[in-house]
Amino acid sequence: MKLYNGPQIIVGLVIFLAIFTYPFWSGAGKAAPVPKPQPVPKSVATQCVADTAYMRTSHMTLLNHWRDEVVRDGDRLYESANGKTFNMSLSNTCFQCHTSKVKFCDQCHNYLAVAPFCWDCHLVPKEKK
Amino acid sequence: MGVDRRQFLKLAGIAGALGLGGSVGFQLLKPGSLDAAERMPTPYQMVFPKSQGNSEVMPNPKALKGRRWGMVIDMRKLTEEKARAAIQACNYYHNVPDIPGKQTIKWIWLTGYVNAFPEVENPFADPEIKNARFIAMCNHCDNPPCVRVCPTKATFQREDGIVMMDMHRCIGCRFCMAGCPYGSRSFNFRDPRPFIKKEYPLYPTRTKGVVEKCTFCSERLAVGKLPYCAEASGGAMVFGDVDDAGSELRRLLRSRYSIRRKPNLGTHPQVYYLV
Ligand code: SF4
Ligand code: SF4
Numbered sequence: 001m002k003l004y005n006g007p008q009i010i011v012g013l014v015i016f017l018a019i020f021t022y023p024f025w026s027g028a029g030k031a032a033p034v035p036k037p038q039p040v041p042k043s044v045a046t047q048c049v050a051d052t053a054y055m056r057t058s059h060m061t062l063l064n065h066w067r068d069e070v071v072r073d074g075d076r077l078y079e080s081a082n083g084k085t086f087n088m089s090l091s092n093t094c095f096q097c098h099t100s101k102v103k104f105c106d107q108c109h110n111y112l113a114v115a116p117f118c119w120d121c122h123l124v125p126k127e128k129k
Numbered sequence: 130m131g132v133d134r135r136q137f138l139k140l141a142g143i144a145g146a147l148g149l150g151g152s153v154g155f156q157l158l159k160p161g162s163l164d165a166a167e168r169m170p171t172p173y174q175m176v177f178p179k180s181q182g183n184s185e186v187m188p189n190p191k192a193l194k195g196r197r198w199g200m201v202i203d204m205r206k207l208t209e210e211k212a213r214a215a216i217q218a219c220n221y222y223h224n225v226p227d228i229p230g231k232q233t234i235k236w237i238w239l240t241g242y243v244n245a246f247p248e249v250e251n252p253f254a255d256p257e258i259k260n261a262r263f264i265a266m267c268n269h270c271d272n273p274p275c276v277r278v279c280p281t282k283a284t285f286q287r288e289d290g291i292v293m294m295d296m297h298r299c300i301g302c303r304f305c306m307a308g309c310p311y312g313s314r315s316f317n318f319r320d321p322r323p324f325i326k327k328e329y330p331l332y333p334t335r336t337k338g339v340v341e342k343c344t345f346c347s348e349r350l351a352v353g354k355l356p357y358c359a360e361a362s363g364g365a366m367v368f369g370d371v372d373d374a375g376s377e378l379r380r381l382l383r384s385r386y387s388i389r390r391k392p393n394l395g396t397h398p399q400v401y402y403l404v
Pocket of ligand 2: 218219220237342358
């Protein structure tokens with residue numbers, strides 16, 4: 001069997017493979033930096049609407065639930081497990097403590113490559129430089 | 130298993146023979162099962178039922194409660210200036226964009242007599258009425274066609290009569306716009322954000338591809354306050370419970386003659402104009 005234009009083809013293949021696999025070998029051995037969501041200063045609030053472990057894994061479930069209750073039923077108050085009452089609102093409650101989307105929400109969302117579209121409508125606080 | 134195949138067929142046959150369709154047949158086979166299914170729990174409630182000692186959700190005790198909300202607009206009191214104040218308040222606090230031309234978004238706007246009340250158009254009407262500028266907004270109809278045509282239940286009627294929109298569910302099909310005979314609904318043909326001069330951070334904007342309209346300020350009622358437009362109108366717009374004969378709104382409706390927009394369509398609009 002004869003390979004016509006052998007050298008060109010081989011070189012072409014090598015270049016193609018090099019470019020194609022670039023993302024794999026260029027990132028090998030490096031881990032993306034672990035996200036560090038900025039904690040809320042103790043002076044602002046000492047407790048969230050639920051404990052940290054729950055919020056970390058399930059805040060989206062909670063927010064969906066809030067959304068349904070507020071929009072569909074008009075129930076707007078949430079009594080948390082520790083007996084405190086909160087207004088169920090992203091802008092009026094969550095963002096009052098978590099004042100930077102970039103330093104809080106985006107940290108994990110970017111790391112996990114999830115792109116929730118909450119912000120398409122809900123306004124986020126202006127980022128302070 | 131409680132009911133085997135034979136029994137099932139027998140019972141189904143009996144139920145069928147007795148002409149008992151639907152829920153009655155169901156009750157025979159599995160008593161009580163329908164009661165529980167009356168209201169679908171949200172996914173969250175399925176994962177965390179309240180019985181497991183979980184957090185509770187409730188209305189604000191300060192919230193205004195009504196059986197049937199409505200609005201009375203007193204055309205003698207409504208000056209152009211007051212109307213503009215009301216419109217401006219609504220637009221600012223609800224992040225209503227200012228888009229010129231055909232893609233305009235409106236929750237509350239000014240319109241002429243002939244446009245608002247086409248079927249009572251009368252060339253010899255009192256010029257004071259004929260030349261007046263009327264405030265138009267969603268009528269929160271008692272029999273809302275927009276709700277009936279919405280394929281996703283994004284538009285729905287609350288128990289207190291408010292015709293609400295759940296923006297999260299709107300797919301932008303615009304059936305509601307075709308259904309509404311009052312032009313109360315606007316579609317976002319483009320991202321509205323660049324057209325909002327000053328954003329009000331505590332209320333969401335909308336996004337491209339959804340329909341929007343007046344909500345009777347449900348977010349204000351929920352904290353015990355009156356709609357922005359009523360507050361800003363200097364008494365020309367009175368919000369209240371249509372079902373409460375003792376309300377200020379009903380007193381006004383008794384005291385003067387009022388008209389509604391296109392009443393012949395059977396939508397039962399709940400915005401009344403005192404003329
Ligand atoms: S005025 Fe239009 S949008 Fe408002 S409830 Fe009636 S039909 Fe629906
Ligand atoms: S009731 Fe509220 S949402 Fe409706 S027009 Fe008035 S201010 Fe706007």
